[in-house]
Amino acid sequence: MMIYLLYALLIIATFCFMEGVAWFTHKYLMHGPLWYLHQDHHRPEPGWFEKNDAFFVIFAAPSIALFFFGWRDQLNWMFFMGLGIFLYGMAYFLVHDIIIHQRFKWLRHSDNTYIKAIRRAHKMHHKHLSKHDGESFGMLYVARKYRDAVRKEKKSAHAN
Template identity: 60%
Template sequence: MNTVLWIVVFLGTFLIMEGMAWFTHKYIMHGFLWKLHQDHHKKDHSSWWERNDLFFVFYALVSIGCFLGWKYAGFWLGLPIGLGILAYGITYFTVHDIFIHQRFKIFRNANNRYAKGIRRAHKMHHKHLGKDDGECFGMLLVPFKYFKK
């Protein structure tokens, strides 16, 4: 197996996941599966768990499926793809759930330009409580306008 190709597949998967997250958020979460996502925009519960967290579980299952394909079916791409999805999931959880929404009270003092930009973009996304008229569906890559002072 070529190590460079393995790394390219891993990094490519990580980058593609940002596009998948944007697409899923815009067209699925704010589309036909809004019922699962709406509790993230408008709290209708007192639980730490949100129905919206099922999307995280879905991508975890896809990642696990890739690992199983690698281990039991000899699908060598399964390992770098599965790890790319896992790495994106960890990054998404860290940025979205910990840094932005403060599910755990850490990373509160991060105030560099990038941190402020993604916070600003996410705040603009959450100003819309309904499924329509949303903006800024990405997580790690958001429009440049949110980074301006």
């Protein structure tokens, strides 16, 4: 029974760690040597797919490898670490592609503070059209200044 608790903690820890990996990768690789793949995300080109979508494959590779090696003989820690990466990827897709960029028109008019704050943070990130001078490189964590701005807006709207 204790092993299942450890596996659950490993999934959660890996999921949380991936936010740091996503931030680091976004700031130093996507806005650095891999800008070629990422730039069409900041300067949209016609079409539904972007070169930036290659990052889904890049991030999926470690998860797939961990699933494979964690499942081969019997379930081990690698499988559950792969599951944590997979779940982060699903959350990333939901937040980035559905909530923020609205590739699918769900949650379009949400009044949720988190959703509004994450959209605002991402909008501030996208105001920079080059790979330099960016801000807000994370995905699921929203800096306090964006949450506070949304709360202030909501409070002001309710006061009127």
